[in-house]
Amino acid sequence: MSRADAILFDKDGTLFDFHATWSVWAGRVIRDLAEGEAALMARIAEAAHYDLATARFLPTSPIVAGTNREAAECLAQALPGRDVDEIETHLMLSAARAPLAPAVPLAPFLDGLRARGLRLGVVTNDTEYGARAHLGATGVLERFDFVAGFDSGHGAKPAPGPLLAFARTVSVIPARVVMVGDSAHDLIAGRAAGMACVGVLTGTAAADDLAPFADAVLPDIGHLPGWLRA
Known part of the structure; x- marks a missing residue:
């Protein structure tokens, strides 16, 4: 399960x-x-x-x-x-033209999550324009059910507004959503929304920075499927 x-x-x-x-x-x-x-x-x-x-x-x-x-x-x-x-x-x-370096090969990773019936979203403090440009440039935009930036009308992290908007959009209760992020902002927002929280170390924060707010801290998102099954 x-x-x-x-x-x-x-x-x-x-x-x-x-x-x-x-x-x-x-x-x-x-x-x-x-x-x-x-x-x-x-x-x-x-x-x-x-x-x-x-x-x-x-x-x-x-x-x-x-x-x-x-x-x-x-x-x-x-x-x-x-x-x-x-x-x-x-x-x-x-x-929008930044030199993108995916943390893992995104298409197969996201397809694996979708194959398990998981709904997927992105919430960023970047603009929605930038988010859609980046996801489109890497060929994965259509894998997501929801994409929001700070300017999408739901607020910005660490407030929980955009996270709760995702839960409403995909009709999943917050307690059954996992927020995955590399900063305390992400995880504080997840906690405020009533979601499980997973930190990853592909940003600027160290494990000790994320651990107080996280249910788990992983090296990168590639370790997420194993954690979900544990």
């Missing part, structure tokens, strides 16, 4: 390895916004908590679990005179 009837995934750091996708993307964004000027790149990186030397976000970065709008407001601190709406649009469009 499975532990759940539906699985809800975070996107970045969960379906896609965070650093291989988003740290690479952020380096390009910082160069673009600074137009290659070294001093300005350093100021933007400092605001974003991004290490230019290692080309990686630091775990303290407010961008890691934030919404696209919050990321734009963060970067705007280092870009006085630049319009936040303009920065937000730049982030949305550039993020």
